[in-house]
Amino acid sequence: MSIHHQYYKTGSLMIGGTSSQIIGFLDPPSFREYPNLDSKFIVFVTKNYQHVLAFVFAVSEINENLHILPNISLGFHISESYFIENRLYQIAMDFFPTRQNFIPNYKCDIQKDLIGAIGALGSETSRHLAVVLDIYKLPQFSYGDFAPVLNSHFPNLYWMIPNEIHQYKGIVQLLLHFRWMWVGLMSFNDDSGEYFLKNFQPILSQNGICSAFTEKIAATYIFDELLKLQESWNKTFVNIMESKANTIILHGETKAMIALRSLLQQGEIDYGKVFSKVWIMAAQLDFVAVAFQKYWSIEVFHGALAFSTHSKDMPKFQNFLQNVRPDLANSDGFIQPFWEQAFDCSFPNVSFYDDDVKTCSGEENLENLSGPFFEMSMTGHSYSIYNSVYALANAVHAMYSTRSKFRIMFAIDHNNMQPWQLHLILRNITFNNSVGETVHFNENGELIMGFDITNVITFPNNSFIRVKVGRMNPWALPGKELSIDEDAITWPRSFNQVVPLSLCNDKCYPGYHKRKKEGKTFCCYDCVPCPNGKISPQTDMNFCLTCQEDHHPNKQQTQCIAKIAIFLSYEELLGMTLAIFALLFSWITALVLATFIKHHNTPIVKANNRNLTYTLLVSLLLCFLCALIFIGKPEKVKCLLRQTTFGMVFSVAVSCLLAKTITVVVAFNASRPGSSMRKWVGKRVAKSIVLLCSIIQATICTVWLTTSPPFADVDMHSVAEEIVLECNEGSVTMFSCVLGYMGFLVFVSFTVAFKARKLPDTFNEAKSITFGMLVFCSVWLSFVPTYLSTKGKYMVAVEIFSILASSAGLLGCIFFPKCYIIVLRPDLNIKGQLIMRKKQKF
Structure with a gap:
């Protein structure tokens, strides 16, 4: 056709x-x-x-x-x-x-x-x-x-x-x-x-x-x-x-x-x-x-x-x-x-x-x-x-x-x-x-x-x-x-x-991502929530996205929100409370020091080296005050001083306690007839102990500051929704050496004080030092797991609390009995009364 x-x-x-x-x-x-x-x-x-x-x-x-x-x-x-x-x-x-x-x-x-x-x-x-x-x-x-x-x-x-x-x-x-x-x-x-x-x-x-x-x-x-x-x-x-x-x-x-x-x-x-x-x-x-x-x-x-x-x-x-x-x-x-x-x-x-x-x-x-x-x-x-x-x-x-x-x-x-x-x-x-x-x-x-x-x-x-x-x-x-x-x-x-x-299947809404079903094509899937720290801003996302370091997911995990920069500040309740306690304990320590200076000629003050007592009180005063360096926005100078100051003043305080205890032990042994230790009796031994222990810690801190000093840093990962402004310790090894040396001094001091606690001496402070060191060790032993389990600004708060608690423990155990006698029972603060009480006790 x-x-x-x-x-x-x-x-x-x-x-x-x-x-x-x-x-x-x-x-x-x-x-x-x-x-x-x-x-x-x-x-x-x-x-x-x-x-x-x-x-x-x-x-x-x-x-x-x-x-x-x-x-x-x-x-x-x-x-x-x-x-x-x-x-x-x-x-x-x-x-x-x-x-x-x-x-x-x-x-x-x-x-x-x-x-x-x-x-x-x-x-x-x-x-x-x-x-x-x-x-x-x-x-x-x-x-x-x-x-x-x-x-x-x-x-x-x-x-x-x-x-x-x-x-x-x-x-x-x-x-x-x-x-x-x-x-x-x-x-x-x-x-x-x-x-x-x-x-x-x-x-x-x-x-x-x-x-x-x-x-x-x-x-x-x-x-x-x-x-x-x-x-x-x-x-x-x-x-x-x-x-x-x-x-x-x-x-x-x-x-x-x-x-x-x-x-x-x-x-x-x-x-x-x-x-x-x-x-x-x-x-x-x-x-x-x-x-x-x-x-x-x-x-x-x-x-x-x-x-x-x-x-x-x-x-x-x-x-x-x-x-x-x-x-x-x-x-x-x-x-x-x-x-x-x-x-x-x-x-x-x-x-x-x-x-x-x-x-x-x-x-x-x-x-x-x-x-x-x-x-x-x-x-x-x-x-x-x-x-x-x-x-x-x-x-x-x-x-x-x-x-x-x-x-x-x-x-x-x-x-x-x-x-x-x-x-x-x-x-x-x-x-x-x-x-x-x-x-x-x-x-x-x-x-x-x-x-x-x-x-x-x-x-x-x-x-x-x-x-x-x-x-x-x-x-x-x-x-x-x-x-x-x-x-x-x-x-x-x-x-x-x-x-x-x-x-x-139904679409996966924001906050969820697709997970393939076994034995099915890739278009058939289950919808599962995004893991923590990730988001899916759109429907039918194949995988969840990780926010930028300075952002965090919202509760629905659908978008990223800018993190807030945080640090332990004086304006917030926690920082203000710690600062008040630091100043309060500092004022108490200064008051004790003033009391001891006012009654410097009394027997209880003169006992066990008066100068060591003053040095110990000044060290404790500085311990309380150094807690204030940890509060506030981390800056270069603060970060350089924080741990080194803390390490130094605590080392001086513990070395004073060690010197006090050793002084008691040397004096007791020297009182025995024919003892060869009489030549060690005196203030030179105590001063040498304090000076030597402090120089060692100072040397460690100097090496730390010259090799890898602390610096101001930001931590974007520890806390999901916040940027933590902190001090980076620089060298963890050197920081560990400072803490380790301080721990060594505490251990030696506690051991010596514990062995000397029953020495028959009228003015023996070994028992008080033993209780004080026991409190000190308890605080810092509990500090380690607590510090490692906390994040952000609360890590700083835990360290401040440990500083205040351990210092307050030493102040209370060692000086509260003495202050009680000096202020409330001056009748007992004479040599005759102390000797009489000692004889009655034994």
């Missing part, structure tokens, strides 16, 4: 030039005859008839345009393959022989001036056609889908649709935009479907998207086989309905849509379930129907998002369609079958005329047909065909132009142009079509034009409209390829105009 260039009775397309050029057009109606069945079972995809009309419209426009090919008229030859592969090769060969006889590769009689071929709708058809056309290097334009594998094998093939990989990326960007991470895949059960699944699924995985199911649509063109497919279709329908994936990506061609509609119709009849999913449809697809699907509802596609080849409205084309009538067409082998199946009528005197069918008047209006049967607005496929015709015409125009470099290059006149000469022009051609859009091919023969994203809105009368809601431009700047107007989208009615969710 074919159409030749004399198409309409209203006028010839041969405008009146000196020559004509023929364009071949293959397979647009997509219908099939079955010789073994009654002829009324011809399957005719009426909607694809618009492709024929778009082709004819473009040829007509060019022939009427005096600025394009003014001396040349375009003709055309349209053939249908009936989905039979062998017929494709015959059609391809039929483009080249003489006008009267089919003699392959033999030129005689009048030749067809063929300049190019347009077709076909499917990549497989284009491939079979290209096998023959490529031998003759004839330009071929494919407008259905872009199979990249053909691009390298057939260099004379031009693509009126962007590379399929661009469409894959566009679909992925659309899925990511709506956060649809759990989607279904459906494709036709053919080589093109296999190619789609093989190449698209890895792209999904790379972008964190999983396929919930993969279904292949089986189809048949023999009605007897439909029963065999029902079981398969029902199983597919159930799998789709039970899936949690609310988004389905559909890939295929006309045959896939016809089979899909049968599958959905059968499933809804058998299971009584209304199908409610969001379809994302590839550009190769179109909403088509054949005669037996005429009254089927298209509600299932309401809210679908369809990628389609970019197109623009053409009012002239709609006017052209309104004038189409069966009686106005000449040599059109398609219009009567189209008219009969579209309007459910029959023309008289045709082979399949039936008395039960109404007669076609020829006055039926195309505008009354539902969308699946015919559209009055130009579809993306028709727009591609229209641009294909214009590309060929402009290429020929450039070739014949008197100023054209191509005409000079090839020495062309109107009678010797060869189709292969057009390739150099087509690879570089740029022109504006009749609606003002720029048409341009790149070096790979790919049309530089993106995809429209349309939203399908259906109506109860089985009509629909397409609303453009976005654009996919693969050649835009990175990150700007996809533009989408989310507010303009109408969703399937069951979603109540809320963006559907398509996830394997």
Whole structure:
């Protein structure tokens, strides 16, 4: 079945030039005859008839345009393959022989001036056609889908649709935009479907998207086989309905849509379930129907998002369609079958005329047909065909132009142009079509034009409209390829105009992160709270984030909050309390010292070296005061003095106690007849002990300060929500040496005092020193675990408390009894009374 260039009775397309050029057009109606069945079972995809009309419209426009090919008229030859592969090769060969006889590769009689071929709708058809056309290097334009594998094998093939990989990326960007991470895949059960699944699924995985199911649509063109497919279709329908994936990506061609509609119709009849999913449809697809699907509802596609080849409205084309009538067409082998199946009528005197069918008047209006049967607005496929015709015409125009470099290059006149000469022009051609859009091919023969994203809105009368809601431009700047107007989208009615969710499970809210389920794909996960110290500010985070050092998580672990700088200050209650106690004990110590100085001639003061007593009291006074250095903001000078001052004054205080105790022991042993220790009795030994012990500690502190001195530092990790301003000890080893030496002095002093506590001496302080050192050791032994278990400013508070407590313990145990006698019992502070009490005691 074919159409030749004399198409309409209203006028010839041969405008009146000196020559004509023929364009071949293959397979647009997509219908099939079955010789073994009654002829009324011809399957005719009426909607694809618009492709024929778009082709004819473009040829007509060019022939009427005096600025394009003014001396040349375009003709055309349209053939249908009936989905039979062998017929494709015959059609391809039929483009080249003489006008009267089919003699392959033999030129005689009048030749067809063929300049190019347009077709076909499917990549497989284009491939079979290209096998023959490529031998003759004839330009071929494919407008259905872009199979990249053909691009390298057939260099004379031009693509009126962007590379399929661009469409894959566009679909992925659309899925990511709506956060649809759990989607279904459906494709036709053919080589093109296999190619789609093989190449698209890895792209999904790379972008964190999983396929919930993969279904292949089986189809048949023999009605007897439909029963065999029902079981398969029902199983597919159930799998789709039970899936949690609310988004389905559909890939295929006309045959896939016809089979899909049968599958959905059968499933809804058998299971009584209304199908409610969001379809994302590839550009190769179109909403088509054949005669037996005429009254089927298209509600299932309401809210679908369809990628389609970019197109623009053409009012002239709609006017052209309104004038189409069966009686106005000449040599059109398609219009009567189209008219009969579209309007459910029959023309008289045709082979399949039936008395039960109404007669076609020829006055039926195309505008009354539902969308699946015919559209009055130009579809993306028709727009591609229209641009294909214009590309060929402009290429020929450039070739014949008197100023054209191509005409000079090839020495062309109107009678010797060869189709292969057009390739150099087509690879570089740029022109504006009749609606003002720029048409341009790149070096790979790919049309530089993106995809429209349309939203399908259906109506109860089985009509629909397409609303453009976005654009996919693969050649835009990175990150700007996809533009989408989310507010303009109408969703399937069951979603109540809320963006559907398509996830394997509920999303993980901020504060939680995803943890993979064993045995499931990575899109199926559990939501678990973030560990301490980490946050997840967004939904569906794969892992939790760690805040910067100077920030900490909020309680919900959804954002980072700046940490507050803290230190033990005088303004807060804890610091103020410790400072008050330090001053109070300092005042008490000063009062004791003043009391001892006032009563310096009394026996109890003179006992055990009066100067050691004064030195011990001054040391204790400094111990209380050095606690104040630990309070306040850490600064360089404070950090240098804090531990060294504490270490020095405590060492002096403990060395005084050691000297006092040793003095008692030496005096007791020297009192024995003939003792050789009498030479050690005196103040020199006590002074030497204090001086020697203090020099050793001073040496350790000096080495510390010169090698690795303490410095002001910040601790961002000890306390989760705070930055601790502290003094870094510089060298932990040297700090340990200071504490260790002080501990050594305490141990020696305690040991000596403990052994000397029962010496029979009137003024023996060993017992008081023993109790004082016992308190001192208890405080500092408890200090170590307490200090290590606290954080931040409380570590400083613990150390201050230990300093105050241990110093107060020494002050109380050693000097409280003496002060009691001096102040409250002065009658006992005489030598005779003390000796008498001693004798009474023993």
